[in-house]
Amino acid sequence: xxxxxxxxxxxxxxxxxxxxxxxxxxxxxxxxxxxxxxxxxxxxxxxxxxxxxxxxxxxxxxxxxxxxxxxxxxxxxxxxxxxxxxxxxxxxxxxxxxxxxxxxxxxxxxxxx
Amino acid sequence: xxxxxxxxxxxxxxxxxxxxxxxxxxxxxxxxxxxxxxxxxxxxxxxxxxxxxxxxxxxxxxxxxxxxxxxxxxxxxxxxxxxxxxxxxxxxxxxxxxxxxxxxxxxxxxxxxx
Numbered sequence: 357x358x359x360x361x362x363x364x365x366x367x368x369x370x371x372x373x374x375x376x377x378x379x380x381x382x383x384x385x386x387x388x389x390x391x392x393x394x395x396x397x398x399x400x401x402x403x404x405x406x407x408x409x410x411x412x413x414x415x416x417x418x419x420x421x422x423x424x425x426x427x428x429x430x431x432x433x434x435x436x437x438x439x440x441x442x443x444x445x446x447x448x449x450x451x452x453x454x455x456x457x458x459x460x461x462x463x464x465x466x467x468x469x
Numbered sequence: 470x471x472x473x474x475x476x477x478x479x480x481x482x483x484x485x486x487x488x489x490x491x492x493x494x495x496x497x498x499x500x501x502x503x504x505x506x507x508x509x510x511x512x513x514x515x516x517x518x519x520x521x522x523x524x525x526x527x528x529x530x531x532x533x534x535x536x537x538x539x540x541x542x543x544x545x546x547x548x549x550x551x552x553x554x555x556x557x558x559x560x561x562x563x564x565x566x567x568x569x570x571x572x573x574x575x576x577x578x579x580x581x582x583x
Contacts, residue, residue, distance in 0.1 A: 398573030447513070458515075462511065
């Protein structure tokens with residue numbers, strides 16, 4: 357079946373602009389994770405949803421970062437007033453249960469100029 | 470919090486040789502250890518994982534070993550092929566609130582030369 361999809365695949369923003377990144381998890385997957393992957397580094401946890409509930413947002417680097425999953429399926433990661441240090445690949449992952457295998461999307465590469 | 474260190478950062482082998490990548494973790498409560506393969510510009514893909522109640526797991530040319538006492542785990546790839554060339558990430562997690570919050574190593578870039 358279809359895997360995790362993300363859009364857009366690439367996003368270029370001017371410093372100070374707001375961006376919204378979308379994640380479509382595998383159908384029926386309860387758990388959804390967002391990770392940030394800087395160039396040459398491993399993914400770093402940002403936030404976790406169980407259905408529509410955001411149970412962990414401990415990895416969000418600042419209050420400029422906001423995530424939602426209002427109907428328990430599609431999720432959006434929003435970054436307000438983007439800064440150059442926000443440039444990274446943003447990965448979404450979903451899993452059927454809470455502690456099952458996480459399947460990753462292709463990521464959105466964000467470049468802030 | 471959990472910290473995962475991964476070595477080496479780069480690894481170059483000849484086709485047919487074995488490759489070993491090692492990771493150490495800091496939180497003794499961690500109980501799930503997946504390995505992901507990421508080709509350039511592609512998504513991370515799970516290749517093998519191990520839970521803390523098992524010391525070793527094998528899947529064809531890939532094996533993972535876990536030493537809970539020493540808090541380290543390793544990925545072993547035998548009979549390497551050029552298509553094994555990629556960046557490999559280890560991760561560790563514990564079920565916090567019922568879910569796996571993965572903490573990743575910095576990655577190992579494996580190059581397999583024909």
